[in-house]
Amino acid sequence: MPPTARSHLPPARGPPPPCPDDDELLPFASAGPLPSWIAARSGSLVDLSLARNDIEGELTALGGTRLMIATAHSNPKLCGMIPASVRYAKGFNTYGTRLGQPC
Numbered sequence: 001m002p003p004t005a006r007s008h009l010p011p012a013r014g015p016p017p018p019c020p021d022d023d024e025l026l027p028f029a030s031a032g033p034l035p036s037w038i039a040a041r042s043g044s045l046v047d048l049s050l051a052r053n054d055i056e057g058e059l060t061a062l063g064g065t066r067l068m069i070a071t072a073h074s075n076p077k078l079c080g081m082i083p084a085s086v087r088y089a090k091g092f093n094t095y096g097t098r099l100g101q102p103c
Contacts, residue, residue, distance in 0.1 A: 033057040048089075050075055058103060062086050072097060079103040 028035045031054040038045070039061040047069045048062070056077035063083040070089035072078060079098035086092060094100060 030054060031056070034059070034061055038062070048072075048086075050078075059083060059086055059099070072099065 033056055042062060042064040043066075045062070045065045045067060048065075048067055049069075049071050051071035052074040054077060055072075055075045058080035059072070059078065059082060060080065062085060065083070065085045067085055067089040070086050070092045072086070073093050074096035076096060076098065079101055080103045082094070082099050
């Protein structure tokens with residue numbers, strides 16, 4: 001299953017940064033680092049599904065998120081610190097990753 005992100009931007013927050021439309025399922029590549037638009041959209045992400053792919057690197061770009069649901073398990077190239085906003089999201093676990101260990 002390809003990784004996806006779901007974004008929701010309340011109307012009071014103003015226009016979003018340039019990236020895919022709000023309230024859409026936003027698929028991206030199943031290998032490599034997180035796409036750059038994730039950091040630009042971090043304030044409006046609510047759901048991030050990375051499980052069972054080949055995503056690599058750190059999740060530090062997600063530090064400003066308020067994720068309600070996050071999956072990242074079974075990505076052996078994910079490593080580094082886990083932002084609190086990700087760690088406490090529903091469904092998050094580090095099985096099959098190197099999250100929490102140095103990159």
